[in-house]
Amino acid sequence: MSPRLSLLSLLLHIAILPSLQLNPVDLAALADIKSTLTDIPGSDFFSSWDFTVPDPCFSFTGVTCTLSRVSTLTLGTGLSDTPGLAGSLSPSIANLTSLTQLILFPGLVTGPIPPQLGRLTNLRVISLTNNRLTGTIPTSFRSLKRLHTLDLSFNQLIGQIPPSLTTLPELKVLILADNSLSGELPVVSTQLLHLDTKKNKLTGPLRSLPLTLRYVALAENSLTGPLNGLESHSELVYLDLSMNQFNGPIPPQLFNPSLSSMFLQRNNLSGGLPPKFVGPTSSKTYGGGSVVDLSHNYLTGELSTVLAGVESLFLNNNLLVGVVPEEYIESLFNGATKTLYLQHNYLSEFPSKPGLVLPDTVSLCLTYNCMVPSVRSTYCPASAGGQISRPSSQCSRFKNQNLID
Ligand SMILES: *[C@@H]1O[C@H](CO)[C@@H](O)[C@H](O)[C@H]1NC(C)=O
Numbered sequence: 253m254s255p256r257l258s259l260l261s262l263l264l265h266i267a268i269l270p271s272l273q274l275n276p277v278d279l280a281a282l283a284d285i286k287s288t289l290t291d292i293p294g295s296d297f298f299s300s301w302d303f304t305v306p307d308p309c310f311s312f313t314g315v316t317c318t319l320s321r322v323s324t325l326t327l328g329t330g331l332s333d334t335p336g337l338a339g340s341l342s343p344s345i346a347n348l349t350s351l352t353q354l355i356l357f358p359g360l361v362t363g364p365i366p367p368q369l370g371r372l373t374n375l376r377v378i379s380l381t382n383n384r385l386t387g388t389i390p391t392s393f394r395s396l397k398r399l400h401t402l403d404l405s406f407n408q409l410i411g412q413i414p415p416s417l418t419t420l421p422e423l424k425v426l427i428l429a430d431n432s433l434s435g436e437l438p439v440v441s442t443q444l445l446h447l448d449t450k451k452n453k454l455t456g457p458l459r460s461l462p463l464t465l466r467y468v469a470l471a472e473n474s475l476t477g478p479l480n481g482l483e484s485h486s487e488l489v490y491l492d493l494s495m496n497q498f499n500g501p502i503p504p505q506l507f508n509p510s511l512s513s514m515f516l517q518r519n520n521l522s523g524g525l526p527p528k529f530v531g532p533t534s535s536k537t538y539g540g541g542s543v544v545d546l547s548h549n550y551l552t553g554e555l556s557t558v559l560a561g562v563e564s565l566f567l568n569n570n571l572l573v574g575v576v577p578e579e580y581i582e583s584l585f586n587g588a589t590k591t592l593y594l595q596h597n598y599l600s601e602f603p604s605k606p607g608l609v610l611p612d613t614v615s616l617c618l619t620y621n622c623m624v625p626s627v628r629s630t631y632c633p634a635s636a637g638g639q640i641s642r643p644s645s646q647c648s649r650f651k652n653q654n655l656i657d
């Protein structure tokens with residue numbers, strides 16, 4: 253054997269040997285992490301955490317190591333039939349300095365997110381969803397320059413979204429849904445792909461958002477103001493801004509078949525629907541699985557053929573007028589449209605041939621418009637009420653553009 257080769261094999265030996273024995277700092281941290289958490293009866297996560305065995309890296313559930321250091325920590329089994337863990341998160345997690353991934357599966361873990369986690373600058377993924385974590389999102393997370401995914405959804409977090417969080421250079425997925433976060437949405441200056449802050453207490457206007465975004469869910473907050481800026485978001489496939497107080501018109505560019513799920517219902521949106529597609533759209537009709545919900549706004553004008561092929565289309569409870577376009581009716585009969593809610597508008601005609609029978613799979617609701625429809629509504633929601641048509645006084649008043657009272 254040449255001297256060079258034997259040196260190499262010696263180096264290899266040294267590099268491999270320590271990986272058989274977990275670093276004592278990490279070993280102490282694991283012991284402390286276990287001491288602050290417990291299996292809820294019915295959960296069986298910590299049974300493999302036996303500190304008398306030679307190496308946790310090979311025997312502890314949820315622990316993987318790289319070169320004698322813990323590199324991923326997954327707390328809980330994640331099995332849907334187990335109740336998960338209770339207790340709290342130990343600040344000693346921050347002693348696992350090689351950690352790249354920290355996952356806590358759904359359970360009843362309470363207390364704060366340890367701010368010390370900001371020391372773990374190798375972290376790529378933090379997911380602590382569906383527990384009872386309290387307090388604020390640590391501002392120390394601004395040091396997590398390599399963080400790719402942060403999911404803190406379904407907890408009891410309060411306070412603001414730290415502005416430093418939405419500038420982390422590698423952050424792609426930010427999920428903070430179902431907490432009690434307040435204040436304004438910070439400016440997002442990363443190449444984010446997925447932003448979900450629904451069901452919080454956020455206020456203020458829609459901030460400029462990165463054009464890389466594909467998934468945006470800001471529903472069920474108290475956001476206000478116009479939908480400015482969204483017209484440039486050509487990558488969007490999912491947009492949920494429902495149940496806020498947005499006002500003004502819907503940018504016509506949002507009517508784009510590649511944005512196949514659009515939820516804008518229960519806002520204060522006004523203005524009309526665009527008569528045709530604007531801007532470059534990849535395909536010119538909505539496809540299977542598409543959903544557009546614009547219900548419970550103040551939209552005016554006539555229905556647009558742009559929306560004719562949407563599979564589930566909700567335009568109810570607006571101020572829409574005129575004749576339902578033939579294209580809508582064709583889509584119902586050829587099966588492209590499965591749900592069409594038009595109730596509680598001021599529509600004047602549904603031009604169907606007498607005797608035509610809708611497919612069984614169709615839900616059509618036409619009640620409380622300015623017409624006696626030529627086909628029967630099928631599967632109207634209870635909220636549509638039992639009255640087939642609007643009182644004619646409302647319809648004539650509407651024709652005189654006198655909507656104020
Ligand atoms: C974690 O590190 C801190 C600071 O270095 C130290 O004080 C603490 O004892 C460590 N925790 C454990 C459980 O070893």
Ligand SMILES: *[C@@H]1O[C@H](CO)[C@@H](O)[C@H](O)[C@H]1NC(C)=O
Pocket residue numbers: 497499520550
């Ligand atoms: C929504 O619009 C309606 C009608 O224009 C108005 O009465 C109401 O105050 C608005 N609400 C908000 C929160 O802006």
